[in-house]
Amino acid sequence: MQNLPNTMLAVRARGPDDLFVDSETPIPKVRPGYILIKVFSVALNPSDYKRLGVFNESVSHTMGCDAAGRVVVCGGDIGQSYKPGDRVAGLCYGMKPQDPSCGAFGEYALLKGSLTMRVPDHVSDAEAATIPVGVNFAGQALYHTLRLPLPLPRLGLGLSTKPPSVLIYGGATATGMTALQFARLSGCHVISTCSPRNFQLVKALGAHSVFDYHDADACGPAIRAATNNNLLYALDCVAAGESLRICAEALTSRSGVATYTASLPVGDRFPRKDVRYGWTSGYTSFGEPTHLAASDAKLRTGVGAAADSDSDFAAWFWKLAVDLLQHDRLRLGPLVHLRQGGLAGVQEGLAELKGGNVSAGKLVYTF
Template sequence: MPKALVITAPGSRDVVERPIPTLPDDCLLVKTVSVALNPTDWKSADRKPPGQVIGNDYSGVVEEVGKGVKKAFRKGDRVCGWVQGCNSNNPESGAFAEYCIPKADLQIAIPDRLSFEEASTLGLGTITVGQGLYQSLKLAPPDAPLAQPELVLIYGGSTATGTLAIQFAKLSGYTVLTTCSAQNFDLVKSLGADAVFDYKDANAVQAIKDYAQDKLSLVFDTVAVESSAKFCGEVISSKGGDYSALLKVAVPRDDVRSLFTIGYTAFGEDFDFGGGIIPAKPEDREFAGQFMSKAATFLAEGKVKPHPVKLGPRGLQGVVEGLQDMKDGKVSGQKLVYNVADTP
């Protein structure tokens, strides 16, 4: 019987045997090849009830196409994208399993230039960037860039979402400022960041203000904690601006519009988040599907590159250790990836 990484008790997870999931009409049945880890994986696994399959990012091969799927997928296609892990609506739905059932409209065919390992890093981060930069901050789209550059700050540029955000913001014609640890400066510069600042440096706020000359009015915060919101509030123009974060944190300024996105709205269904129910947003699913299709073109052309991969051992069993490493803050500038076939 196939294996999957499942919440086995509150705060505990293990690899168990699990039947192949039932295929919903709007989904693909995918034989999973590679999976990639995100902070939301360990956070959800720690707080969700037992029985749910964990994991969001994957790549694999289509085994079967749901009868309601409109996108042109066929058996044998290499695909990647985002599947909702720790999903109370459908406990079978997570990515960390030998078979997964992603919603077809949120997936893309893997460009020939990318390996399964690289492709597995893309789904959650790409959709999250789409929501933050384009749905929330209303940046110029990457296929219709600005004629004259404007400033945007990506706080947390070396995160898996941050590296994608830098590249999309550059494609959209912006001058990109970013923050990260000094050890990751070369990474973010290689992806197009115009100016990089060490957020740990006591002079970082002043350095950004000196660079921006009171013209920074757009900020995307991929870290989304109280300290990052405070930092961002200190560098935004005295005239105000827009700040968008990946969680519900706010800049402590009345003249700054504090916005936030929760990536899971991309699935277009009600979901349990932080102990409450977030209502379905069909418009977010429509946007996410369109943005993934657009992103696929840039990935195929090599204009957007995946986050650096660190391939771990022991497949799904290795994921258990990787989740703990993420929780302990041991991962920086790399995406932990595991090949499912390596599971003991």
């Protein structure tokens, strides 16, 4: 780590809902399987303020999950995958228990090599910051949990003779906007929900049909009718309010054949016990202990994988995703809501996000 400073500017958590910008944060130490990057851009996610709300460690931790920048140092076991100077985007485990340095919101960030990708030249720094969380979660939810066809038609592994239908509830959320694109690339018939003001955007990103979730009594039955009572898969990117009910009523009435997964824990709140249901956690992609109970990350019936299987799948899927990105198959521009202020602006951005004032994209800060 020669020619690097000893400390950096970073956004840190020091208690529940208590964050600050610390100019004396130690530079993360490189470890085997990881790379250190000089951060150029970061993006905010709901998981950031939700983790902050329950943070209760004895020392301050760096926050954030989405980071993009240039490689500075490669740890052992990286091999020829990356080299200093490479432009990359990768996933951080912000506020990881007992690991104060594993966060994105700093001048430097530590990325796990298997959850990192080279950024193509046609992707801007701001766009690059929107990649990690969305790609990782969409891959785990759509393909590892729901077991939808992979977007690999040229290898004969993608399109089926009768593509399945999938509901992406919350198509105008940041995760929904990414999931829509992958599902469409898989050849699925994609149904989504959002506010009418975002219908055009959601259709442009891959939805064949879109329904207004505001009328909770009509939305689910309308989707079931539109899919001829054959909808077998639902990904709920909201997992709050009426979303569980609407998804339950949209899925086929046939017992024991449908699967629902959410972006948040649903416990026993899902209305139908004849549907395999649960939630998908992106944190298990690290293949390490998480702040979440392992059983909470699985579907009620056991569909869904243990952490080691999640990490193996994630490493494979990230390679697939970078191939799609290099061939310009994923649209990132619509996700970017660029904000000023660099790291110092993150606190205001998190408050904006927590207040429900951000839709159809992610808040992105470049510096």
